[in-house]
Amino acid sequence: MLHTVNKSPDASALRQCLQVIGADDVLVLIEDGVYCALIANVVDSWLEAPLTVYATLADVEARGLLGRLDPRVAMIDYEHFVSLCVAHPASKRWS
Amino acid sequence: MKKLLFVQSKPPHGSLQGQEGLDAILAGSAFVDCAVLFTGDGVYQLLSQQHTDALSSRDYAVTYLALEDYGVDQIYCVAADLQQRGLTTADLLLNPTPLDDAEVQTLLQGADAILDF
Amino acid sequence: MQFMIVVQGGPYTTQASLTAWHFARAVLASGHEIYRVFFYHDGAYNGNALIAPPQDEINLVEAWRSLGEEHSLELIVCVASALRRGMLDATEAQRYEKSASNLDPHFTISGLGQLIDGALTADRTMTFGS
Secondary structure, three states: OEEEEOOOOOOOHHHHHHHHOOOOOEEEEOHHHHHHHEHHHOOOOOOOOOOEEEEEHHHHHHOOOOOOEOOOOEEEOHHHHHHHHHHOOOEEEEO | OOOEEEEEOOOOOOOOHHHHHHHHHHHHHOOOOEEEEEOHHHHHHHEOOOOOOOOOOOOHHHHHHHOOOOOOOEEEEEHHHHHHOOOOHHHEOOOOEEEOHHHHHHHHHOOOEEEEO | OEEEEEEOOOOOOOOHHHHHHHHHHHHHHOOOEEEEEEEOHHHHHHHEOOOOOOOOOOOHHHHHHHHHHHHOOOEEEEHHHHHHOOOOOHHHHHHOOOOOOOEOOOEEEEOOHHHHHHHHHOOEEEEEOO
16 A cells, blocks of 8 residues: 655654555655655664655755655656555555 | 545644544444544544543544444554553543554555545 | 545645645646545635735645636535634525635535545545645
């Protein structure tokens, strides 16, 4: 399934998501959630495979985070976000 | 028929999300079997002994007691979130089934649509 | 595929409405359909015809209105959320004896049944909130 996180790691959204996210699941960081992928914020190796993590490019660019995120996080536009929703029957928002 | 899962993640009274989330659960129960999951601070919504007069806030928590009458009997909470807050189901006005992380994952995976509040 | 989009934040209060709008546009650009957009909680504020943001900022009410008009979308505002927040169409304004209505006419006030119907009918349901 698809998970979205829209809060920075200061909030508990990411932690709660990671507690239950499955190996075949996908995580899309949106809005303030993109701060979770800031290199300095990536602790405890949570970004490791098999987890697939994306971040919405518009949110990354708006926040001046280009080049500051962990390279394992793929930047996506909104149409790619839509295609991920199509590929996963249900989605869970963590905020 | 699709399986709808409602997730309550906010504490009561600090915002309207819990109260309006419960309204959505009751609406859903008229259409289809609904499951409800309380996560994170959402477990606080079920704390018993909420006295709202002095705050002039709505005592909507009592409406949770009507869930059974509405046919909503799949009520769950995240066990770890209850524990972290020093709570047990004895502190709650309902008796949700506490789920471990694997069970929460199964519940989420089994839903056709998830409405997050 | 048909998408049900639930907007749970007001314009400018959080990013929810802006993200939902971008997502909705992308759904349509991808060749999919939007079954309904349902505005709940503070999302009800997205129907406020009276907003007057600075000229160089996006007008989210206008943005939703245009999208709705261009693609014949159902923009539904939950009645309970709307009334609490003072978002009234002409009928509700009259019913509650208010001096004015403020709901943009491209939005429709309706009940929670529309949220549930959307979640049960659409192929995908996405909520945007905080």
